[in-house]
Amino acid sequence: MSLFINLWRIIVTAWKHFVRNLWLALTTVFVLVLALLSVNVLLGVNALLTGAVRQLEDKIDVSVYFAAATPQAVLEQAKFAMVALPQVKSAELVSAEQALAQFKQANQNDPKVLDALAELEQNPLGGVLILKARKPADYPFLLEALKNPQFDFAIESKNFDDHAFAINRVREIGASVSVFGAGLIGVFALFSILIVFNTVRVAIYTQREEIGIMRLVGASNAFVRLPFVLEGIFLALFALLISAGGVALALAYLEPNLRGLFDGSEPGLIAYFQGNIFGLAVAQGGTLALLVALSSWAAVGKYLKK
Amino acid sequence: MIRLERVSKVYHPSVPGLRDINLNIGAGEFVSIVGASGAGKTTLAKLLIAEERPTRGKIEIGGWDITGIRSSDIPFLRRQIGVVFQDFKLLPKKTVLENVAFALEVAGIPGRRIRDVVPQVLKIVNLHDKAERFPRQLSGGEQQRVVIARALVHRPKILLADEPTGNLDAINAGEIIDLLLKINAFGTTVVLVTHNREIVNALRRRVITLDEGKIIADHALGKYLIPA
Numbered sequence: 378m379s380l381f382i383n384l385w386r387i388i389v390t391a392w393k394h395f396v397r398n399l400w401l402a403l404t405t406v407f408v409l410v411l412a413l414l415s416v417n418v419l420l421g422v423n424a425l426l427t428g429a430v431r432q433l434e435d436k437i438d439v440s441v442y443f444a445a446a447t448p449q450a451v452l453e454q455a456k457f458a459m460v461a462l463p464q465v466k467s468a469e470l471v472s473a474e475q476a477l478a479q480f481k482q483a484n485q486n487d488p489k490v491l492d493a494l495a496e497l498e499q500n501p502l503g504g505v506l507i508l509k510a511r512k513p514a515d516y517p518f519l520l521e522a523l524k525n526p527q528f529d530f531a532i533e534s535k536n537f538d539d540h541a542f543a544i545n546r547v548r549e550i551g552a553s554v555s556v557f558g559a560g561l562i563g564v565f566a567l568f569s570i571l572i573v574f575n576t577v578r579v580a581i582y583t584q585r586e587e588i589g590i591m592r593l594v595g596a597s598n599a600f601v602r603l604p605f606v607l608e609g610i611f612l613a614l615f616a617l618l619i620s621a622g623g624v625a626l627a628l629a630y631l632e633p634n635l636r637g638l639f640d641g642s643e644p645g646l647i648a649y650f651q652g653n654i655f656g657l658a659v660a661q662g663g664t665l666a667l668l669v670a671l672s673s674w675a676a677v678g679k680y681l682k683k
Numbered sequence: 684m685i686r687l688e689r690v691s692k693v694y695h696p697s698v699p700g701l702r703d704i705n706l707n708i709g710a711g712e713f714v715s716i717v718g719a720s721g722a723g724k725t726t727l728a729k730l731l732i733a734e735e736r737p738t739r740g741k742i743e744i745g746g747w748d749i750t751g752i753r754s755s756d757i758p759f760l761r762r763q764i765g766v767v768f769q770d771f772k773l774l775p776k777k778t779v780l781e782n783v784a785f786a787l788e789v790a791g792i793p794g795r796r797i798r799d800v801v802p803q804v805l806k807i808v809n810l811h812d813k814a815e816r817f818p819r820q821l822s823g824g825e826q827q828r829v830v831i832a833r834a835l836v837h838r839p840k841i842l843l844a845d846e847p848t849g850n851l852d853a854i855n856a857g858e859i860i861d862l863l864l865k866i867n868a869f870g871t872t873v874v875l876v877t878h879n880r881e882i883v884n885a886l887r888r889r890v891i892t893l894d895e896g897k898i899i900a901d902h903a904l905g906k907y908l909i910p911a
Contacts, residue, residue, distance in 0.1 A: 386788050397776040590772045593732070594833060595761035596789040598754075 383600065391607035401580055402612060408576045409616030409669070410623070412569035413661055417624050419565055420657070421646055423558040425635070428645030434513050440536040441523060443503040445473065447531040452504040455528040459508055462522055464515035471505040503533060513545070570668060577609060577672035581680070588680040602677045609669035617662040624650065684710045684841060684872045685731065690740030692726050692896075700726035702896040704740070708874065710840070713867045715875045715883045717907050718893035724876045727893070728845045731874070732764055733757045745840055762790050765834025765871075769846035771826045773818040773833075779805065780814040783833045790837060800836060808832045808862060824855030831862055835871075842866055845876045856882065880907040 395402050443452060449472065456470045471479070477500050484490040494501075510516050516537060523535060581588075584605075591601045628647050635644040650657065685708040692700040701723045708714050718724050729735040730742060733752050741750045749760055773782050780801055787797045805811040808828040818826055827847060834842055844863060848856035860882055867873045877883060883890055884906050892900040892907075 382793060383791055394776065586772075587774055587776070590774055591785075591789070592758070593734070593761060593766060593768075593772060594786045594789065595758045595837075596785075597758045600758075600789050 387600065387603045387607060391604040391611065394604055395608050395611050398584075401583065402608075402615075405576050405580050405612050406616045406619065408572060409613060409665060410620045412572055413616060413620035413665065414623055415565050416562060416569060416661065417620065417657075419558060419562045421624075421627075421631075421649075423555065423562070424646055424649035425644055426554050426558070428643075428649070429639070431645075432639060432642065435509075437509070437513055437516065439508045439510075439516060439519055439523075441506040441508065441532055442534045442536065443505070443528075443531045444533045445499070445501055445503040447473075447503050449504075451528050451531050452506065455506055455523075455525075455531075458525055458527065459506065459519070459522065462519070464510050464512075464518055464522075466509045466511045468509075469507040471507065473500050473502055473504050476502040476505055503531075573665065573668050574672045577669055578676045581605060581673060581676040585680045588677060592681065598678075598681050601681060602674060605673045605677045606670045609673040610666045613666040613669045614662065617658065617665060620661075621658070684708055684712070684745055685874070686741075686743040687730075688741040688743075690730065690737045690742060692723075692730060692735060693738040699896045700735075701730070701737075704896075704898060706891065706898065706901075708872060710872055711867070711870050713864070713873045713875070713886070713888040715877060715886060715888060715890045716893060717877060717880075717883055717890055719878065721895075722893040723896040724878070724893055725845060726896075728843055728874075728876050731841075731843055732766055733760055758789065762786075762837055763839055763841070765831075765837070765839035765842040767827070767830050767834050767842065767844040767847045769849035771818070771823075771830050771850075773826060773829055775818055778815050778817055779810060779821070779829050779832075782818070782829055783836050786833045786836050792837075804832045804836045807835070807865075822855075823850050824852075824858060827851060827855070827859055828862065831859070831866075835866060839871065841872045841874065843874045843876070846878070847875070848877065848879055848882060860886070883907040 441455070443455075452470055452472070456468050459465050460468045480502060481491065481494070508519055510519055520535065520537065523529065523532065588601055628650060632644060632647050635646070636642065638644070685706065687704050687706040690704040690706075691702050694700050704727070716724050716727060726735065730737055731744065733749055736752075737750060741748060743749070744760065745763065747760070752760060774785065777785060783804060784797050784801050787800065792800075802811055802814070805814055808831055810825060810828055810832065813821065813825065818829065821829065827850075831847075842863070847859050847863070851859065856879070863873050863875060864886075875886075887904055889903050890900070890906065891898055
């Protein structure tokens with residue numbers, strides 16, 4: 378019963394303290410929000426970069442051009458063999474007729490090409506097999522797999538997308554940036570920890586006399602400490618809510634405005650934050666609450682010894 | 684009630700706070716501890732509430748040897764001694780009622796009892812109509828009465844008042860001393876630490892005079908002595 382009474386009093390004391398020291402609380406919350414936002418900005422930049430690299434990777438494909446008049450059965454055989462490979466994400470077969478129709482469509486404003494085509498008695502184009510791998514690293518394997526004797530003889534040429542080199546470079550840069558980003562997030566997290574610790578220390582320093590008075594009238598260390606710790610947790614949760622609102626507003630503004638940079642498709646920011654909302658809230662809220670609670674515990678302890 | 688045996692407190696070898704103090708204060712006594720600034724009055728008061736530890740000697744409060752009291756036991760000691768300070772030491776963000784109730788809350792007293800007792804004590808110090816005010820909204824005399832109410836609320840056996848009139852005018856100081864006498868009349872041992880000669884002389888109670896950390900006089904119906 379006594380434990381319950383004390384627990385309830387500690388909660389009430391913490392809440393009253395929070396309300397009656399509102400300006401101090403808001404200042405502390407402001408610093409905590411800045412710390413959380415700085416980490417979230419870096420997470421967002423990292424998510425954008427990852428999205429950009431993924432989108433570029435999606436553009437890589439291998440186009441396999443078959444000789445004209447290759448029987449449809451051989452084309453189907455090639456597609457069947459390639460689709461069976463776990464490294465293949467998709468395989469699209471364009472028949473000779475479709476290839477011709479696409480060629481005509483692409484050159485509809487060039488009468489010379491169309492006239493030259495009309496001169497030919499038969500379709501000069503063969504079928505095309507367009508392959509996409511699950512990972513860019515799988516393409517060399519796919520190119521090797523195309524050397525299958527069952528259809529290799531009919532392949533006229535293979536066009537490993539012209540962007541492959543550039544995409545590889547982007548991947549390398551992306552990997553470096555990811556490492557750099559992770560490091561930067563770590564550094565920011567460290568700065569945030571120091572800022573939060575010092576903010577809590579300063580907030581408690583301003584209340585050192587009250588701590589001394591509580592001790593003088595017979596409050597136990599726990600009775601003095603726990604309201605401060607609990608108030609710190611209130612502040613951390615409050616900061617988490619505000620920063621979550623800030624992040625949501627920023628996402629709502631940025632996502633449509635960044636589409637231009639992503640060829641009109643989703644930049645993936647909202648998807649990243651929505652997909653990880655629980656983990657991010659627990660990690661950020663939990664870390665902040667723990668940090669503030671530990672800082673409060675340590676900072677109050679300094680004045681309890683006096 | 685209070686027993687000090689050969690107690691010394693040394694802050695610095697050349698400036699001892701207290702030297703070889705032997706003292707007995709019985710239950711229900713009203714004792715004034717007087718002396719000039721630096722005589723050791725406040726050091727003695729701090730030793731009684733374990734805010735300081737003695738360098739040598741033994742201190743007993745109500746039969747409890749607090750000489751080497753553990754830090755975790757100090758709150759229990761302080762719940763048995765009511766303390767009144769010159770600078771009030773009220774919690775600025777708590778109302779009058781909350782300041783007084785806080786002394787009971789820390790002891791785990793049930794809420795119903797607190798709601799019964801606190802208004803009664805506020806009535807004794809004539810502050811029942813200002814229960815919802817914050818300390819900054821009160822005069823010095825009123826703040827000191829809140830402190831007395833807080834010290835009284837858990838019915839302590841000892842009330843220690845360290846310069847309780849130091850920040851008050853003569854009228855307010857008189858009211859505070861009257862309150863202390865009333866509390867003493869109910870059986871509480873009162874230890875008044877002061878350097879106010881008029882108050883001590885008017886009281887006509889036991890007076891212990893300190894000088895340079897030593898007891899130089901202890902008279903049952905004493906007066907304020909000026910050390911030679």
